[in-house]
Amino acid sequence: MKKVLILESNEGFASELAAHFREKGYEVCGVTGDGAEGMKLLESSAPSVVVLSLLLKNCDGFTVMEAAKSGGKKTDFIVLGNFSDDKIIGRAIALGARYYLMKPVSAELVEERAAEVLEEGVPKAEKYERRRAGSLDERISNIFISIGIPPHIKGYNYLREGIKLAVNDPHIINNVTKGLYPIIGEKFGTTASKVERAIRHAIEVAWNRGRVDAVNAIFGARVYIGTEKPTNSEFIALVADKLILESMV
Secondary structure, three states: OOEEEEEOOOHHHHHHHHHHHHHOOOEEEEEEOEHHHHHHHHHHHOOOEEEEEOOOEOOOHHHHHHHHHHOOOOOEEEEEEOOOOHHHHHHHHHOOEEEEEEOOOOHHHHHHHHHHHHHOOOOHHHHHHHHHHHHHHHHHHHHHHHHOOOOOOHHHHHHHHHHHHHHHOHHHHHHHHHHHHHHHHHHHOOOHHHHHHHHHHHHHHHHHOOOHHHHHHHHOOOOOOOOOOOOHHHHHHHHHHHHHHHHHO
16 A cells, blocks of 8 residues: 655644545555654655655754665655755755655645656556556545545545445455455454444435435435435445446446
8 A cells, every 4th residue: 555654844734635645545654743753754654655844843854854865765755845946956856855846735736746756667557557446536535525425534434445345346245244344444454343333424424414315316316315324235335336337338
């Protein structure tokens, strides 16, 4: 799994970055605005890419990059800065920055640049599979947005993973308790029972928001009425079937 470490002193933007990277399927292995803490996280978590602001508490971004370089860490940095000075940009590049992005910058652009860095050197067949997976993530996210499942709740990622598993292997929906839930739990470091409860909560959130019409519109039929809602396995199967049928068109 792609791992990203976010070292950003603006707490609001750091949270926005973390949420967007998670939505795109990354594991966020740390978020901090403290440079000293960031160096410890860099050492312990071995991220695929580091999103690094030059302005951090205790020690700046350059110090973090220098420590990584002197320690032999071959880490890709996406550097965020408020300075357009050529010397500063040149220093960042010399220390390992793959991109230098001027603030203000969107979380979407930061993730796009990170994705470009991580795709370099990947075989064409693997790139195709990654793009296919990314496209599937986007389609699932669009469905969640339409029916009102917010990305900040745990069930969001568990439910998305369950749907992806069901798309790749439709038979797994026949064994959610001993098959699907444990697989999701292992991936996210939690138990099958917590996965089941979090997914159930995510579906309940959507129904409590009263977007049943949106659900029926997505599935192309009047499937549910009023407060009636599907079980976890029913919901996962419905979304997976829709995505499989769409891919055949």
